[in-house]
Every structure is written in C-alpha cells, then in structure tokens.
Amino acid sequence: MNDWIIHLIEGGGYWGIxxxxxxENVFPPIPSEVIMGLGGIAVARGRMEFWPLMLAGTVGSTAGNYCWYLLGRTLGYERLKPFVNRFGRWLTVEWDDVEAIVRFFRRHGQWVVFAVRFAPFMRTMISLPAGLTRMGHGRFLLFTFAGAAxxxxxxxxxxxYLGRNFGDLEKYTGPVATGTLVVVLIAYVWRVIVWKPRG
Known part of the structure; x- marks a missing residue:
C-alpha cells in the first residue's frame, strides 16, 4: 500500500496528491493523514515543495467535499431519502441520522463547515447537509478550502518534521500506512456487521 501511494506521489507529483x-474525501480508502504525511516526508527529502503540495492537497480535499455538497444540493430531501433507506445498511446510517446532522448544521450555523474539517469522521459528511440546506456555493467552497488548508x-x-529528524523513517511508513488502512477497513466492516436500524 505504501509503495502504491509513493508511486502516485512521485509519479503523478502534485496531481497524484x-x-x-x-x-479520500469521496470514499476514504486512504486517510488524509497518510497522504499528506507522506507528502510532508517527500518535502523533507527534497522531492517536493511545501506550497505546491499544500495547494494540491487542499484543492483535492475541496473537490472531494464538493461532490458530496452537489449530491445533497442536486438530489434534495425527497430524492435522497429513498437512497438512504435503500443503502443505509452499507452507509451505517438511516434517515433519522441525516435529519439530525441537518438540524445540527442549522442550529450551529454554517461555520461548522470550517470547524469540522479537523474532525476525522465528520469532515466529509458535513458537506451533505450543506448541500441539502442549499448553502451558497461560494461560501461552502471558501469555508471548506480554509479548513482543509x-x-x-x-x-x-x-x-x-518526521522526515527531517528520522533518517530511517521510510522503513516504517509502509507498515504504518498498511496498518492504518487495515484498521479503517476492520472498523467499517465491524460497524456494518453490528449496525442495526432503530426503526
């Protein structure tokens, strides 16, 4: 897994990032912590530059979140509800969960689009209620870009920092990247198995 990520980073450069x-933001098979962390190591090794890395990573994050925003804005409540009811098992959500997120979004204001970019599990899903409540495109993109940056x-x-201070770090990035992916997949499978709708 680490080799594949590094191949995309080095072969595709900033486009790969x-x-x-x-x-990662549409369907997260690889956590952003791994992607941007390896990008930072590449900067420390002189293979990439920091600001182009930041631009590529932040534009990618914003574009991925914009997909969820457009889904919510385009489908709306009426067409999204049957989708959630049908595939909620695999998403481990039900319609009440979607409504709760939307209520939270409305109650706390649109600033949450910025604030939850630092929350591992909420930073992508908050884009859906932003679209459902028809938050302005410009405001959504601005808050998302700022938080993601x-x-x-x-x-x-x-x-x-790690790349500059630990010379043999590359020996460990592979197992760490693979281990992180395995943990994410196990957590998802476990949630699907034990999840039961409240209705």
Whole structure:
C-alpha cells in the first residue's frame, strides 16, 4: 500500500496528491493523514515543495467535499431519502441520522463547515447537509478550502518534521500506512456487521 501511494506521489507529483485527496474525501480508502504525511516526508527529502503540495492537497480535499455538497444540493430531501433507506445498511446510517446532522448544521450555523474539517469522521459528511440546506456555493467552497488548508498544513508539517529528524523513517511508513488502512477497513466492516436500524 505504501509503495502504491509513493508511486502516485512521485509519479503523478502534485496531481497524484490532488487525485488521492479527492478519492479520500469521496470514499476514504486512504486517510488524509497518510497522504499528506507522506507528502510532508517527500518535502523533507527534497522531492517536493511545501506550497505546491499544500495547494494540491487542499484543492483535492475541496473537490472531494464538493461532490458530496452537489449530491445533497442536486438530489434534495425527497430524492435522497429513498437512497438512504435503500443503502443505509452499507452507509451505517438511516434517515433519522441525516435529519439530525441537518438540524445540527442549522442550529450551529454554517461555520461548522470550517470547524469540522479537523474532525476525522465528520469532515466529509458535513458537506451533505450543506448541500441539502442549499448553502451558497461560494461560501461552502471558501469555508471548506480554509479548513482543509489548515488541517493539511498540520499533517504535512508533521510529515516534514518526521522526515527531517528520522533518517530511517521510510522503513516504517509502509507498515504504518498498511496498518492504518487495515484498521479503517476492520472498523467499517465491524460497524456494518453490528449496525442495526432503530426503526
């Protein structure tokens, strides 16, 4: 897994980073912590530059979240509800959960689009109620870009620090990346198995 990520980063360069970050935010097979962390290590090794890395990662994050926003805005409540009812088992959500997220969004204001970019499980899903409540395109993109930029800077900075201070770090990034992916997949499968609708 680590080799595949590094191949995309080194072969695709900044486009590879952007592509991985889009996928991570549409359906997260690889956590952004791994992608931007490895990008930061690449900066420390002199293979990439920090600001182009930040731009690529943040644009990718914003584009991936925009897909969920457009889904909510285009489908709306009436057409989204049958989709959730049909595939809720695999999403481990039911319609009451969607309504609860929308109520939270309305209650706390649109600033949550910015704030939850730092929450591992909410930063993608908050884009859906933003679309359902028809938040303005410009405001959504601005808040998403700003929040994602700060989060990506933290991740890339951590990778840069590790890459500069630990010479043999590359020996461990492979097992860490693979282990992270395995944990995410196991957690998802376990949630699907034990999840039961309340209705």
């Amino acid at each position: 952007a592509f991985l970050m889009v996928i 700060i989060w990506n800077a933290i991740l890339a900075g951590a990778g840069f």
